[in-house]
Amino acid sequence: MSEAVADPAGSRHPDRAARLAAIARRWGSRPPPMAWDALLPTLLLVDAVTARAPHEPPLTVALTAALALPLLWRRRFPLTVFGLVAAAAFVQWLADVQLPADIAVLVALYTVAARVGRRGTLLACAVVEAGVLLACLRWAGEGAFPTLFVAVTAMVVAAAVLGVNARTTRAYLAAVRERAARREREQDQEARLAVAGERARITREMHDIVTHNLSVMVALTDAAVYAQHRSPGRATAAMLQVSETGRQALTDMRRSLGVLRTDEPDADRHPPPGIAQLGTLADQMRAAGLPTSLDVRGGHAHLPATAQLTVYRLVQEALTNTLRHTPTGTRARVRIRCSTASVTVDVTDNGPRSAAAGPPSGHGIPGMRERSAGYGGTLLAGPLPGGGWGVSTRLVLDGGGGA
Structure with a gap:
């Protein structure tokens, strides 16, 4: 062995x-x-x-x-x-x-x-x-x-x-x-979602800008044509207002699209509109033939710029719908209530709309709902019991997202 x-x-x-x-x-x-x-x-x-x-x-x-x-x-x-x-x-x-x-x-x-x-x-x-x-x-x-x-x-x-x-x-x-x-797939998906969200935001902005300003320009042009023989001075003032509205529309479009271009200075020179610009908006609507009253209560200096932009766009879209879908003589009323926790927006008119008429067609109401939902609000839009049309929502500021 x-x-x-x-x-x-x-x-x-x-x-x-x-x-x-x-x-x-x-x-x-x-x-x-x-x-x-x-x-x-x-x-x-x-x-x-x-x-x-x-x-x-x-x-x-x-x-x-x-x-x-x-x-x-x-x-x-x-x-x-x-x-x-x-x-x-x-x-x-x-x-x-x-x-x-x-x-x-x-x-x-x-x-x-x-x-x-x-x-x-x-x-x-x-x-x-x-x-x-x-x-x-x-x-x-x-x-x-x-x-x-x-x-x-x-x-x-x-x-x-x-x-x-x-x-x-x-x-x-x-x-x-x-x-x-x-x-990596999640980051790619997040990037795609971010792009889709930004596209939706720009789409809403462009819709509000184009719809509002074109509606105002059409109304002012019709008024200028109607007054050109009887009151040339009013016709001239209306056309000057059309020119100013067009320039404002171009500025708003450049500001909204400025995020897509690094060489666009207008987005920095012109801050987004807010509650302080609602007075100018009301004057613009009055010039277009829609008598508009504005009542803003509460301080709004502390409100985020995105929240103020949301309020401005909601009021702008509501007044544009009133201008487009109501006859001459309709009056609009805008009421804004600001607090440290929320902002309440109410836009009403006395136009002769019936319940059978339904909401205006297009993307205006859905876009307003999306903007309101961005701050935890639920938009209510429809005929009022006493006649006319109303748009109402309440934006929550504590913890609300930007629109």
């Missing part, structure tokens, strides 16, 4: 086993190409061929090939390769042949632990431990069984632990990549 045992881990070649184990650890992080996988079997076969003494049978080379060659496919078929290597090791034990190529058993076990689940790893460890027990019983020297068995078992456990760590690291890196990809 041999005093020095060639255990399945290749204990007679500790340096070679350490180098091969280091190679196996490096392989665990990322699968190398097939040519790199062939390195270990090639080294084992070359060692078997060159180390065989002339009187030794070729069985050692055949067993080495049976242990090493299946490792070429260990990444694609880890359990199958482990079964083939374990079977070759059992044939080696039956033939009572000691080989350095038994390191292939540890490599196959490592691959199973790195690529298969817990059950497969435990099964492979049990098979290897059974082989270790048989090898130590046959080849351990007298009194060396406990030490040898513990040492080889430690190598088996180390191979299994390294494989499990490689599998855990691979799963963690895959999860990190998935999270990064998901975050």
